[in-house]
Amino acid sequence: MIMPHTRLLKFTFAYDELYGIPLVPINFFYKDGTPTQPFNNAILDSGASEITIPKSLSDLLELKLRPRTRPAQTAGGEVKAFTATTDFNLGRGGRVVKYTDIDICVMENCPAILVGIRPVFEDYKVMIMAYKRKCILEPKE
Amino acid sequence: MKNKKISDKYIGKWVLLNKKNKVIFSSDDVADVVKKGREHPYNEVTIEKKLEPGTCFF
Numbered sequence: 001m002i003m004p005h006t007r008l009l010k011f012t013f014a015y016d017e018l019y020g021i022p023l024v025p026i027n028f029f030y031k032d033g034t035p036t037q038p039f040n041n042a043i044l045d046s047g048a049s050e051i052t053i054p055k056s057l058s059d060l061l062e063l064k065l066r067p068r069t070r071p072a073q074t075a076g077g078e079v080k081a082f083t084a085t086t087d088f089n090l091g092r093g094g095r096v097v098k099y100t101d102i103d104i105c106v107m108e109n110c111p112a113i114l115v116g117i118r119p120v121f122e123d124y125k126v127m128i129m130a131y132k133r134k135c136i137l138e139p140k141e
Numbered sequence: 142m143k144n145k146k147i148s149d150k151y152i153g154k155w156v157l158l159n160k161k162n163k164v165i166f167s168s169d170d171v172a173d174v175v176k177k178g179r180e181h182p183y184n185e186v187t188i189e190k191k192l193e194p195g196t197c198f199f
Contacts, residue, residue, distance in 0.1 A: 019192050037157070037178035040189045056172040093184070112190045 005099045008123055008139035011091055015133040016041065022128050022135040024115055025092040028053075031062040038092045039113055044126065044135060047075075048116030051088070051104040057113075058084055058106040065106055072107060082106040090120065151191040158187050167191075 016023045023041040030036065052072075058065065063084035072081035084106050089096040102119055120126070124137040148164075155174040157166040165186070166177045178186050 019194055021192075025187075035183055036175050036188070037181065038184065038187050040158070040187045041192070054171050056170050057175060060172040060175055092187075112192065 004101060004119065005097050005123065007097070009091065009095055009097055010139060011095070011137040013044075013135050013137075015128070015130060015135055017133060020130075022130075024090065024135075024137075026113065026115060027089045027092070028057070028061055029087045030060075035089065036061075038089075042113040042115050044120075044128070045114040045116050046121060046126070048114040049105070050116045050118040051102065051120075052081075052107055052110055052114040052116060053104060054110040054113075055082070055106050055108050058082075058086075061086065063106065072105060079110075080108050090115075152193050153191065155188065155190050158189060160185065 011024070013022065013024055015021075019041075022044040024044050025038050025040055026042040027038045028036050055065075063086055065082035065084050068081055068083055071078040082105075083103055085101055085103055087098065087100045088102065089098050091097060099119060105116075120137070123140055125140060127136040127138070129135065151164060151167055154167045154169055155171045156164045157174050157178050159165050166174060168174050168177075171188075171190075174188055178188055
C-alpha cells in the first residue's frame with residue numbers, strides 16, 4: 001500500500017499566545033514541484049473537515065478545481081467551495097512530513113489556511129494544551 | 142511562534158517576514174505574498190496572516 005505521506009514525525013508547536021489559537025507551519029508546492037515559502041500560522045482546526053486554502057492561493061499553485069455538490073457550511077454561513085488535490089509539507093526547518101495527492105477544500109475569501117481533520121487529525125493524536133501554551137502532534141499507533 | 146506585537150496596519154493582511162520577523166511585504170491577497178516570497182531562497186522568509194486577536198473561524 002502506498003502511503004500518502006513520508007514517515008510521521010512527532011511535533012510540538014508553541015501555542016500562539018497573541019491569537020489564542022493553535023498554529024502549525026505548512027507549505028505547499030507549485031505545479032513544477034518547487035515549494036512555496038513556509039506559512040507560519042496555519043490554524044489547527046478540528047472544526048474543519050479538511051485542509052482549506054483561499055482560492056487565490058490555489059490559482060497561483062495552478063491546482064485543478066473540481067466542483068462540489070454543495071456549498072461549504074461555515075460558522076459564517078454557506079460559502080462556495082471546490083475540491084483540489086495537492087501536496088504539502090507539515091512542519092518546517094528540515095523536520096517535515098510530506099503529504100502527497102491530498103484532497104483539500106478551496107474557498108473564496110478564506111481568511112486563513114486551516115488544517116482540518118483530513119488528513120492530519122486522522123494521522124495524529126492531537127493534543128491542544130492551551131493551559132500549557134503548546135500543542136503536540138503524536139503519530140497514531 | 143513567539144508572542145509578537147503586531148502593528149495595526151498589518152491586521153487582516155498576509156505578510157512576508159524576514160528572518161528577524163520583520164515585515165518586508167504585505168498584501169490583502171495571499172497570492173501576492175506567495176509570489177513575492179518566490180524571489181527569496183527557500184526558508185529565508187516566511188508567510189503569515191496577521192489575524193485579528195480573538196478572531197473566530199469555523
